[in-house]
Amino acid sequence: MATRKALVGRRAFLGLGAVVAAAGAAAIAKGAAEVSTVKTGGRTRKFVAACPPSSREYGTRRPGSTRVMVIGAHPDDADILCGGTAVKLLERGFKVKFVSVTDGRMGHHRLSPDETAQTRRAETLEAARRFGLDGYDIYGYPDCGLYPTDDARRLVARKIREYEPDFVFTHRTCDYHADHRATGQLVMDAGYLLGVPHWCEDRKAQRLRPVILYMTDPFTYPRELRPDVMFDVDAQLDKWCDGLDAQVSQFYDWLSWDKGVEAEVAALGDRSDIAARNAYLRKYWAARKQRDAERFADAWREEFPERPVPKYMEVYEVSEYGRAPTEDDLKTLLG
Ligand SMILES: [Zn+2]
Numbered sequence: 001m002a003t004r005k006a007l008v009g010r011r012a013f014l015g016l017g018a019v020v021a022a023a024g025a026a027a028i029a030k031g032a033a034e035v036s037t038v039k040t041g042g043r044t045r046k047f048v049a050a051c052p053p054s055s056r057e058y059g060t061r062r063p064g065s066t067r068v069m070v071i072g073a074h075p076d077d078a079d080i081l082c083g084g085t086a087v088k089l090l091e092r093g094f095k096v097k098f099v100s101v102t103d104g105r106m107g108h109h110r111l112s113p114d115e116t117a118q119t120r121r122a123e124t125l126e127a128a129r130r131f132g133l134d135g136y137d138i139y140g141y142p143d144c145g146l147y148p149t150d151d152a153r154r155l156v157a158r159k160i161r162e163y164e165p166d167f168v169f170t171h172r173t174c175d176y177h178a179d180h181r182a183t184g185q186l187v188m189d190a191g192y193l194l195g196v197p198h199w200c201e202d203r204k205a206q207r208l209r210p211v212i213l214y215m216t217d218p219f220t221y222p223r224e225l226r227p228d229v230m231f232d233v234d235a236q237l238d239k240w241c242d243g244l245d246a247q248v249s250q251f252y253d254w255l256s257w258d259k260g261v262e263a264e265v266a267a268l269g270d271r272s273d274i275a276a277r278n279a280y281l282r283k284y285w286a287a288r289k290q291r292d293a294e295r296f297a298d299a300w301r302e303e304f305p306e307r308p309v310p311k312y313m314e315v316y317e318v319s320e321y322g323r324a325p326t327e328d329d330l331k332t333l334l335g
Helices: 077-091 113-131 150-163 178-193 234-245 248-259 262-267 274-285 287-295 297-303 327-334
Strands: 034-040 043-049 067-072 095-102 136-141 167-170 211-215 229-232 313-318
Touching: 034 327, 043 297, 067 077, 067 150, 067 178, 077 095, 077 113, 077 167, 077 211, 077 229, 077 234, 077 313, 095 113, 095 150, 095 178, 113 136, 113 234, 113 248, 136 150, 150 178, 167 178, 178 211, 229 297, 229 327, 234 248, 234 274, 248 262, 248 274, 274 287, 287 297, 287 313
Parallel strands: 067 095, 067 167, 095 136, 167 211
Antiparallel strands: 034 043, 211 313, 229 313
């Protein structure tokens, strides 16, 4: 903590720990952008961001548990994309809250929309219990009908101001689902405004905004995800499967129907064979983590040359619209 007090001022930020300070690589940005230079493991990166890093002037992270808010569009996005990371961070004493901005009411082929929304709400509570989350909030905007409206932006911002997360994970705005794009847009739009005192005055503005990170996606236009923060989640996969298993209406029902693999689910019977159940969940839902481990293997070797490339990886890109991450921030995340 003491090192934070030694930070330089608003415009020229040098990465904490002074590992790269001598290189003089921290650029100066006038006006709207902050720039931080960060070294973790064998990689040195420069991040441009809209909001200032922790400092004497802008505040430092509160003592105690680090807080993470995972803001997904639907009541399973956080689980699928960030579940292994959540398990890992919870093991290290973080507090983690999952959010679904929509009610997920379109996510079933037999249940009515109302029944689906109700079922999914109950299932997310069970998922929260199994993961050990600090809550799984559903904001209730209509599934397949989310737009980055002023109303939604204010709600997302109020919730962030209330929970005061150190890190917010969300979708990129080039993801396949319109709700994912709208969710990413809402978080990006709120990023700077979180610190504007007269905006949403019923919640205290944040001098120190959260670092925002984008969850992984496979898309390449306008460019593919940049692997800024990578987690080895091999050891968390069984616990992650247990979390997914709570959402019966999704992973064994709607999504298996959507993928055309209902026969495989039927073969699982009552799913009392945990190994078979986990094998099924890994086959269809961990494949992306396996692909990411291959896709970002070079970045992993550069950052962690002493560690083997994991089989399953969860990967994030630092957003330019949140707080500029310090070396301390990323080391806190990476452990
Ligand atoms: Zn989704």
